[in-house]
Amino acid sequence: MCGIISALSFDDGVSESLLSALERLEYRGYDSAGIAYIDGNSRLHRIRTVGRIKTLREAVERQSVKANVGIGHTRWATHGKVTELNAHPHSADGVAIVHNGIIENYQELRKRLVAAGYSFESETDSEVIAKLIAFNMKSGASFESAFKQAISKFVGTFAIAAIYEAEPDVLIGAKRGSPMAVGLSKDGRSCFIASDAVALSSLADEIAYLEEEDIVVARKGDTLRYEICNASGETVVREVVPNKVSLDDVTKNGYETFMLKEIFEEPRVARNTYDKFDYDVDLSKFPGVSIIACGTSYYAGLLAKYWLEDIAGIHVDVEIASEFRYRNPVLFKNSLYVFISQSGETIDTLCAMRLVKAAGIKTLALVNVDASSIAREADYVIKTVAGVEVGVASTKAFVAQTLSMLLLAKRKADFDIDVVESAMNSVLNKSHEFAKTAEKLKSGRSLFYVGRGTSYPISLEGALKIKELSYVSAEGYPSGEIKHGPIAIVDDCVHTVAIAPFDKHFEKTVSNTQEILARNGKVILLTTDAARGSLHGFDANENVDCIFLPDCDALYQPFPLMTAIHLLAYHTAKAKGYDVDKPRNLAKSVTVE
Ligand code: AGP
Numbered sequence: 001m002c003g004i005i006s007a008l009s010f011d012d013g014v015s016e017s018l019l020s021a022l023e024r025l026e027y028r029g030y031d032s033a034g035i036a037y038i039d040g041n042s043r044l045h046r047i048r049t050v051g052r053i054k055t056l057r058e059a060v061e062r063q064s065v066k067a068n069v070g071i072g073h074t075r076w077a078t079h080g081k082v083t084e085l086n087a088h089p090h091s092a093d094g095v096a097i098v099h100n101g102i103i104e105n106y107q108e109l110r111k112r113l114v115a116a117g118y119s120f121e122s123e124t125d126s127e128v129i130a131k132l133i134a135f136n137m138k139s140g141a142s143f144e145s146a147f148k149q150a151i152s153k154f155v156g157t158f159a160i161a162a163i164y165e166a167e168p169d170v171l172i173g174a175k176r177g178s179p180m181a182v183g184l185s186k187d188g189r190s191c192f193i194a195s196d197a198v199a200l201s202s203l204a205d206e207i208a209y210l211e212e213e214d215i216v217v218a219r220k221g222d223t224l225r226y227e228i229c230n231a232s233g234e235t236v237v238r239e240v241v242p243n244k245v246s247l248d249d250v251t252k253n254g255y256e257t258f259m260l261k262e263i264f265e266e267p268r269v270a271r272n273t274y275d276k277f278d279y280d281v282d283l284s285k286f287p288g289v290s291i292i293a294c295g296t297s298y299y300a301g302l303l304a305k306y307w308l309e310d311i312a313g314i315h316v317d318v319e320i321a322s323e324f325r326y327r328n329p330v331l332f333k334n335s336l337y338v339f340i341s342q343s344g345e346t347i348d349t350l351c352a353m354r355l356v357k358a359a360g361i362k363t364l365a366l367v368n369v370d371a372s373s374i375a376r377e378a379d380y381v382i383k384t385v386a387g388v389e390v391g392v393a394s395t396k397a398f399v400a401q402t403l404s405m406l407l408l409a410k411r412k413a414d415f416d417i418d419v420v421e422s423a424m425n426s427v428l429n430k431s432h433e434f435a436k437t438a439e440k441l442k443s444g445r446s447l448f449y450v451g452r453g454t455s456y457p458i459s460l461e462g463a464l465k466i467k468e469l470s471y472v473s474a475e476g477y478p479s480g481e482i483k484h485g486p487i488a489i490v491d492d493c494v495h496t497v498a499i500a501p502f503d504k505h506f507e508k509t510v511s512n513t514q515e516i517l518a519r520n521g522k523v524i525l526l527t528t529d530a531a532r533g534s535l536h537g538f539d540a541n542e543n544v545d546c547i548f549l550p551d552c553d554a555l556y557q558p559f560p561l562m563t564a565i566h567l568l569a570y571h572t573a574k575a576k577g578y579d580v581d582k583p584r585n586l587a588k589s590v591t592v593e
Contacts, residue, residue, distance in 0.1 A: 007069065
């Protein structure tokens with residue numbers, strides 16, 4: 001997902017604010033970046049680079065930029081290849097803009113602008129924004145009016161920030177469908193408009209989140225202030241809240257990567273989730289529960305299904321959001337609809353929730369970003385307390401999501417969080433074992449992750465993690481399904497991670513892996529200490545590697561297992577030399593369909 005940052009200041013060092021914010025926005029996933037600024041002679045400049053922010057920083061520092069106003073952008077390519085010309089900011093006649101979202105009617109607007117004599121340098125949808133503002137000003141509109149006229153023509157989603165060289169004391173932003181926040185520096189000398197609280201951390205201690213169709217205009221006169229107006233043009237006040245993202249959240253604190261830091265935070269996240277969980281939803285009053293989500297959050301929902309049905313005795317459906325919203329679903333007015341999203345910005349999940357709300361049904365969101373769109377639009381919200389998750393691959397947030405759902409089902413009565421925390425910490429102490437196993441996994445042409453019962457959703461999560469970090473084909477299956485087709489691909493290049501704690505499914509899962517071994521497949525058995533006496537020589541097979549985790553009550557067993565599969569994915573990607581914090585092609589939250 002693209003990220004935007006913009007600044008208007010009495011001080012001439014905004015380029016550093018822009019660059020440091022872009023560095024904090026790297027977690028959203030991107031492939032190019034750029035800034036635009038207005039110099040002391042009211043001239044607009046742009047600096048854009050492909051690749052990492054480091055490259056952009058070097059280019060900016062070579063130009064010794066001094067500026068009081070500027071905008072910056074990290075681009076996750078949607079329309080147009082990864083090139084400098086497609087990188088933001090885009091400009092026209094002294095106007096420059098940065099944009100997160102999609103202008104769906106950009107082709108039609110582009111045609112009209114070409115007919116009016118404008119030429120385009122990029123393949124992007126976003127470039128029409130700058131050109132249309134410039135076109136409107138040619139007809140005599142002021143910068144602010146031209147901006148407002150332009151966004152009224154857009155179909156689609158946007159978080160836009162814009163500057164104009166002839167008005168260097170003005171910064172304008174607008175929000176529809178993509179997140180945006182505004183804040184002032186502590187000394188009141190700078191104003192920032194950005195995609196999220198992470199970008200604004202260390203810039204603004206207090207921030208206000210824009211609502212749909214809000215426009216914010218910051219002006220520098222004797223003082224520096226901003227004004228927000230709504231879709232009807234009325235001035236509105238949006239609640240100013242503390243920026244909860246601390247610098248600690250967005251620094252690695254001695255870990256090599258954010259992902260490793262966040263995996264090692266998992267036991268503490270479990271403890272925090274337990275300590276702070278105080279939601280009491282009486283599930284007995286609902287005939288059923290529908291859980292709707294994407295990716296890892298969907299697997300959290302699948303895991304929740306086992307607990308809610310087994311503990312709370314309530315029927316649960318779990319659905320992929322992008323399918324749910326387009327299949328004309330039969331909705332049950334009295335059911336509980338739960339939307340799980342770490343970022344709270346996933347457009348598929350947000351639109352699925354809007355579909356349910358439109359039917360007059362109450363919605364419950366489980367989100368990790370307090371002021372996210374899903375959090376703000378849901379009728380009820382459970383805010384998970386994983387803290388800021390910078391790694392693109394979700395890890396600690398998955399722990400917070402799943403434990404929250406378990407507590408929803410079981411509540412805290414006779415729940416022993418000490419066991420959960422201790423078991424997860426024991427797994428972290430075995431990180432080196434996963435690194436050793438990763439050396440074998442990294443050569444695998446394709447991987448299976450298999451499990452039964454609650455180990456099945458863990459298998460799906462394990463497969464996704466290693467897929468998105470190691471770029472290898474990996475599939476999660478119920479271990480009983482392998483013989484119904486998938487076993488056809490098993491040979492000596494196929495590795496299977498069998499998730500088999502010593503529980504009621506253990507014997508069957510091990511038996512399923514025997515079928516794989518019989519066809520020269522390789523097996524990594526992720527099991528628990530109590531299984532040692534029941535392996536009957538299984539671990540002596542040269543194609544078998546065992547990792548023994550601590551035993552705990554079957555109810556809690558998924559938690560050390562999730563830490564284990566996260567470590568396995570992490571080490572495999574590291575063994576392959578990949579960037580685990582910013583895996584290729586991925587964004588931290590997907591705000592496009
Ligand atoms: C998780 O590691 C992936 N990056 C991805 O599947 C993610 O879980 C999915 O895009 C949903 O994101 P959300 O939880 O922010 O809605």
